[in-house]
Amino acid sequence: AQSVAQPEDQVNVAEGNPLTVKCTYSVSGNPYLFWYVQYPNRGLQFLLKYITGDNLVKGSYGFEAEFNKSQTSFHLKKPSALVSDSALYFCAVSNYGNNRLAFGKGNQVVVIP
Amino acid sequence: DVKVTQSSRYLVKRTGEKVFLECVQDMDHENMFWYRQDPGLGLRLIYFSYDVKMKEKGDIPEGYSVSREKKERFSLILESASTNQTSMYLCASKVRQGTDTQYFGPGTRLTVL
Numbered sequence: 001a002q003s004v005a006q007p008e009d010q011v012n013v014a015e016g017n018p019l020t021v022k023c024t025y026s027v028s029g030n031p032y033l034f035w036y037v038q039y040p041n042r043g044l045q046f047l048l049k050y051i052t053g054d055n056l057v058k059g060s061y062g063f064e065a066e067f068n069k070s071q072t073s074f075h076l077k078k079p080s081a082l083v084s085d086s087a088l089y090f091c092a093v094s095n096y097g098n099n100r101l102a103f104g105k106g107n108q109v110v111v112i113p
Numbered sequence: 114d115v116k117v118t119q120s121s122r123y124l125v126k127r128t129g130e131k132v133f134l135e136c137v138q139d140m141d142h143e144n145m146f147w148y149r150q151d152p153g154l155g156l157r158l159i160y161f162s163y164d165v166k167m168k169e170k171g172d173i174p175e176g177y178s179v180s181r182e183k184k185e186r187f188s189l190i191l192e193s194a195s196t197n198q199t200s201m202y203l204c205a206s207k208v209r210q211g212t213d214t215q216y217f218g219p220g221t222r223l224t225v226l
Contacts, residue, residue: 009153032212043117043203043217044156051212090155099144099163100171101215105155 002027004091006104014112019081021107023074023091033074034092034101035065044090050074061085081111115140117218119204125224132191134221136204142216143209145187147171147179150201150220162187194225 003026013019025031032051036044048059055067065076074091088108092101120135136145146161148171158171160179168179176198180188187206191198201222205215 034214036217041122041220041222043219044205046214046216049212049214099161099169100158103156105153 002031002093002095002098002100002102004093004102004104006089006091006107008107009105010108010110012110012112013081015083016080019076019078019085019109019111021076021089021091021109023076023104024072025074025091025093026072027093027095027102029095031072031074032094032096033065033067034094035059035063035074035076036090036092037061038088038090038106040087047076047089081109083111083113085109086111115142115206115216117204117206117216119202119218119221121221122219123222123224125226126191126194127226128195130191130194130225132194132223132225134189134191134202134204134223136187136189136206136218137185138187138206138216139185140206140208140216141184142206143184144207145181146205146215147177147187147189148203148205149173150203156203159189194223196225199223199225 034049035047050067058064091104117138147159148156162168162181178190204218207213207215
């Protein structure tokens with residue numbers, strides 16, 4: 001079975017400071033990893049994904065994520081947070097031949113002006 | 114751009130009513146999904162479909178059914194709505210298995226009174 005853990009319910013960060021949202025995963029075989037963002041009363045928007053290749057993946061809105069196989073982690077990062085980055089962030093995992101995504105519980109990010 | 118639309122943003126129904134939630138995608142995707150989102154629980158898969166008239170149960174199918182008569186349309190049916198089905202319902206679609214990204218609709222917030 002595949003699963004994702006997002007250990008922090010909420011992340012508070014001052015505007016302009018680096019933002020990190022943590023994600024660890026469990027899956028058989030090689031993982032396919034995704035990050036999504038959800039703004040209030042909206043659907044999920046795709047940010048980035050790791051399938052294979054470089055461990056550092058760059059995505060939309062200046063976000064990036066680092067795949068670490070030994071730590072089974074895929075943390076989302078942004079060098080300088082904006083107030084508009086305040087949203088709910090979801091990490092998800094799948095693997096080869098699997099049609100399903102397993103989602104974490106989500107992290108609320110609050111960027112303080 | 115991929116577009117996934119859902120028939121209603123907000124819906125209020127009474128206990129025992131039959132409820133239809135409709136989802137349409139315009140990118141000829143084979144796979145479509147229905148999730149429910151509840152605070153602290155993340156996204157949970159209700160059903161998915163990998164082809165017309167084909168479906169598979171997700172993690173929480175009880176109390177729900179689905180219909181996919183056309184490739185672009187995937188319906189979620191609550192046979193007899195109950196208050197514990199009050200939730201945000203999200204539809205998603207993607208091209209094929211494995212590495213492809215799921216694209217989400219805006220969601221339907223259903224309240225069952």
